[in-house]
Amino acid sequence: MAVIWSILAQALHIALILAAAPVLTGVVRWLKARMTGRRGAHPLQPLRDLLKLLCKTPVLAENASMVSRAAPYVAAGAAIAAAALVPSFARGMALAPLADLILVAGLLALGRVAMALAGMDAGTPFGGLGASREMSFAALAEPALVVAALTLAILAGTTNLDAVAATLREGGLGLRVSLGFALVALVAVAIAGNARIPVDNPATHLELTMVHEAMTLEASGRHLALWEYAAMLRLTLWLALLSAVFLPFGQAPAGAAPHHWVVGLLAWVAKMGALALVLAAFESAIAKMRVFRVPEFLGAALLLGLLGAVLLFVSTGLT
Amino acid sequence: MPLQWAIVFLPWLGAAGLAALPRLRQAAAANVAVSAAGFAIALALAAQPFAQHGWTRADALNLPFLVLSAFVGLTTAVFSAATLDREGFDHWRIRAYHAAYQVFMGAQFLALLADNMGVMWVAIEIATLATVSMVALHRTPAAFEAAWKFFILCGVGIALALFGTIVLYLAAQPLLTAGNGLSWAALMRVAPDCAPGTLNLAFVFLLLGYGTKAGLVPLHSWLPDAHAEGPVPISAVLSGLLLNAAMLAVLRAKAVVGANPEAIAPGPFLLALGLASVLLAAVALWRRRDARRFFGWSSIEHMGIAAFAFGLGGAAANLAGLLHLLGHSLAKSAVFFGVGRAALAKGSQKISDIGGLVTTHPALGWGLAVAIAGLAGLPPMLLFASEFRLLAVAAAEVPWLALALALGMVVAMAALVTVLQAMCFGPATPGAAGTLEGWREAAAAAPLWLHLAVATGLALAMPAGLAAMLAEAARMIG
């Protein structure tokens, strides 16, 4: 019985997160517009854009190779796979044993590499520029992520997201300062990974400051749609990740009967909404930083993560 | 006449004959023939059981070196037969050269075989005189310089050795019966009861005296120049044979003194001189421009290594030292063959003038490269085995000295590698009209490769008899 529930939950989760991605992006954009005093487009606008893009025939550069055509699918697939692993409303889904934080990072890296290669395929300056910046930033974001994972692994004894969520939910860890540091580090990584302000501006079209946009500059039609969708999925995934780890309340426990799911579902929607609000507020409050200040930003995140881990050592050493 | 005497007197008779042969071709052939006969006798001698005949004895310590000397003497004779016509000697010098060569060979055999310390001293003196005349053979000012330096320094050296010999006898005199004075065997027998102080005095003089001939720092000054002048074969036999004889003399003295518990331990002296030689040679190698001087300095380094091994003492270290002497003779004379051939081909023995041998003379170039690598202690030559053994033992017993030794070895190795790259690989330098016709080319190349093969064979598949002999020798010298 439990097996069936878990499979069901998994399927529900995938459908939910796939559907939620465009909406969440739309909501964030709408909230930002509101906060900056504009009316803003309808939250469903991203979905419409995707559908419109799907109907267009893509135009490829003459010397574009197979990579340009295959990369969008790889990126989207990696994003979907990663999103399928992050617990949303219930724990103990069918794929829960696979849901490893490092694996999620790896899948995201896969998408990132696919994007960078696609950017270099046409042999245009901007594509290469975006690719090199993207890979460089990632090089600094990765350590911060792993160090944050270190803190979680010490607390939960594993990097399996499901288990981590369970530990942070039940375990009487109380409020750990280390968790705060880890949270900050993870948020910074999430910002860099999703090309949000202050690292990158998702809405910019000023080439010299672009990172993500520069790589997809040559993409069009269904390819562009896939790129956009993968980006939306990443955002959703990160927010879901943060909520699952740091706001674990409301999640339906493993093997629980479907009626618990309703609670979990509502809690999840609330959490995501809250996070979207925070994100929008944050982004509309501050300005994008210069490209070569980004390392300092991520380096600070890394140091905070390390500090958290060290504090944890001290406390575990004392107790 | 026992073989032990035959092997000494045959070369001397040959010398007398060679002095009468004015024509190069015949003289060279006769030289090879005499050397071959000497080699044959040496092998026969090695097959016989150990024995003592009057002033000479054949034991585990000298037989391996006797055979080695005869072998190197033969290959050197072949090499000189192939290349001597390039030296442009008139018939007087041809006679002098070949006569002196055989005189030296006889003296070398005698010095190795001598049981009587006095006879050994006389033999080494004769060898010195012979080599001096050969070094001076070119009659250039530089040759005279080198020969004179060699002569004076070694003259003083052997004078000291004689004094040491006398004192040694004085030490043993009260215990010796009349007949066997100065016999090493007898000295070994009575050494434990000798007056320790007198033994110490004798050892100091013997060490400094024969150490001069072995080229140990600070008594080494004659060695590089002597190696750089004169015909190439002389450098080969100087490094390959004479140094061994001197080192063996030091070992015999060390054995006598070491046999006496009250006397000072001879080890530390050898350790100090050996380490000094290795370190000084290692840095001095970096400043050399002249190929043969360079390898002369490398001889100093290797003698230092051997001295270090004997200073360390004990069966393992002594075995390493003996192996090192054998390996060094083979590798160094091989290198000198290669360098000599290269100097002919390039018309100069400056390192900067010898370049790109691999491209211009592949066989020679690679042979020389392998030989130099072997000299640097890389496998599969015998030197690799001996250095491995020595460093392993030293690291266990005197870690800090082993570290210093290894440091010296690394620096020297780097220098050798640099020269190897420069001479064998670098850009090819213009060649002189140095091509040897017909059989000469082969005869000039064969000794090099033969030595490499023998050194490799000894390193990995040494005949059991020889190995046992060396092990016993290592025990003998304590």
Add this chain to the structure above:
Amino acid sequence: MSFGQLGYDMAHLLGGGVLLLSFVLLYQRRIGAVINAFAMQGALLALAAAWAAHSQGVPGLYLTALLTLAAKGVLIPLALHATVRRLDLHRTVETALGIGPSLVAGVGLVALAILVVLPATEGARALAREDLALALSVVLLGMLMMITRRNAISQVIGLLSLENGLILAAIGVAGMPLVVELSAAALVLMIAVVAAVFAFQIRERFDTLDTASLDEHRGERR
């Protein structure tokens, strides 16, 4: 045979004479005088050898005495004089270390020799000990002369007197086998050195015969 007996005193006297002449060699300033002093030393050494032959009853030593006298007392000095004349070398000795200091150094070396030999040779015959001390002093003084004199001739003479010291030691040790042969061999070496002076035309001194000219020939100069 010990102190107070004729044999001992005689041998001791002769040995001391040889040592004294080493000092004279150090002291002399003119080459001719140096050579003469060396000749005297050789003669004295021959006398000592003869006396040893008599007192030890080793007839072979008479031969040594004869050889020494002929070579060191007569031939080599004559040859050296001839050299000086033929190659017209400087007639005065240039010293690297002044006469006075070298004499002082000589005395120090004698003291060192005695300090080393006497305790080292416990148990040996008194005469042998004395003789060895004297011989060692002569050897050391010879080397001192070699390195403190600048003329090739006086340097060669230093070597020769060093060898005198060896002979002195050899004859001092009673019953030394091969003593005649060894001394003869040493003599051959010395004669070869003197011959080399001719052969190599060693005009000036060891200083100029340094590696500088080797460098020119073999590109060792940088």
Add this chain to the structure above:
Amino acid sequence: MLTVLALLVGALLALGVAALPLARSAAGAKAVHGACVAVGALVVAGGLAGLLGGAAAIALPFGPPWGPLRLALDPLAAWFLLPLGIVAGCASLFALGGVRGPVPARLLLPWPIFLAGMLLTILAADGFTLLLGFEAMSLASWALVAHDTAAAENRRAARVYLGFAGFGGLSLILAIGLSAGGAGDVAFAALREAPPEGWRAAAVLALVLAGAGSKAGLFPLHVWLPLAHPAAPSHVSAAMSGAMTKVALYVLARFVFDLMGPAQPLWLGAPLVALGAASAVLGALRATLEDDAKTLLACSTIENVGLIVIGFGLALAFRGADLPALAALAAAASLLHALNHAVFKTLLFLAAGEVLHGALSRRLDRLGGLIHRMPWTAWAALVGVAAAAALPPLSGFASEWLLLQALLAAWRVGDLAFQMGVAAATALAALAVALAAAAMVRFWGLAFLGRPRSPRAAGAQESGGAARIALLVPAVLTVLLGILPGVMLDLAEPALRQVSGAAAPRAGLFAVGAADGGARYWPLAVALLLAAAIGAALWVVRRAAPRGLARGPAWDGGFIAAPAHLPFGDPATQPSAAGFAQPLRRMLGESLLAAREHVTMPPPGSTAPATLETGFRDPVLAALEGPLPRWREAVAAQAERLRGLSIRQCLGLTFGAVVLMLALLAWLEAR
């Protein structure tokens, strides 16, 4: 089996000798390389047999004057036979495909001897045999590096390499001697009997790190590697990077896990972790900056060696802290990564060789767009690149995932200083992995994507036949190793037991991971999930979107199309190797590698091009070629003054020695 392997060593040596005449004809060269392929296969078989069967030992009938050469095959050695065999086979196959006529003997002859040396090193059961193989390996590979005597930088590379080889050998000899003790018996059995303790253990570790580390390219003795590996022919570079570094790591493992005894203190692992982290970061960073394809790959080898050594250090520390399960985890990460790296690095070097052969250049700035001209090479290389960039589900990710798990568990050791150090090492390892991803993207993107940067690249030719197979085999292996690491770890279980001193926990055939409740990684499931997701995306798009594509000039933010006088477009409008490296050069290079860049902008109105000069230098190499020779020269200058002496002064030396020793005697007797 061991006998067969011993015979293989002999056969390879004989092959080396036979290569001299065989080199005269193409058929002969083909025969030699073909035989090497067979040997590689046999070595793999031997490794498998050694892992499945028990340990064996034999003494050869010959050897050094003091004893026979001893050989042995235990699980640890058997495991390292796998990378050796695979690399040897693939490289020889590639070389076989490259034979087009007589091969110079100096290129053909050392190759079998090189393989023989590596094999002998792994099989050695006493110190002398080990050193014999080790030095033979060095010497033969040096001959291969030095084959091209025309280029000055190659000669420099060969010189530096041989110098390092000699240094490493001497260090290892000292290490063996130090742990052998006075008896001087260097058989491994004897060394195990009396493991070193206290300062001796530290000294042995330092010496082994100097010896094996210098061969493996471990910081700070890595400087020869980026010089030497690219200088050799491509199949040799592959063998040097793929196999030789592994052999050196095997020597390291043999010492620290086996010969130095089981009871080693915890701190013994710390230096390994530190040096490993340093090498990983430095190597990866250099890889992102180099603009020569093969140098780039060599630097990435330094990075991977660093990661493997981190694993060794962790295993050592865990064993010292009596956590056998975690020790097995760390060791598993290292052993698995050693194998994976051997395979994908071979693939990459062979691909680089194929590019060099096709486009006649190793410089990224002269390549580009090769995916159109050499598709097989491009896609095969992409597999290797993805593995090197640690992307799931390929082999690199599996082993590096294990390594990260071991790092994340290292805090259990307990010692606070160690915990902090390991936390830093964790960050550094992650940094290195991400940097490697950047370097690999740069390598593949610049070489194969975009537009050709030189006419040669535009007209590149791909060679089929054996060379293509030699690319496909490791590519397939990379995928398989990525999907089935569990199988390999089950295979490695005996080796892990030998290393960790306890039965290694098994995670099952299809999963890897720490046994007790830790995270697991199911590569097969992940691969299926990924395939399903991609398939779903493909299906949906196919359903919803219209078919077809339109081709047009690159939009490029509004740039004009390439002018007619530039047949393959203006390559200068693409990112250059230096340009792509700019962000990382500014972020990390300036601080770690003293990187500098200088832009000269022409004055307004001038038509002169703006130029960007960039460069960096490895601090260690700078130290090696700066102060060290200066000191040596200073000492030599002092020594020279001894040489300039006149004969009189030389006599003075002798005299001084006499007087000194006499005085010494007098003093001794006075006492």
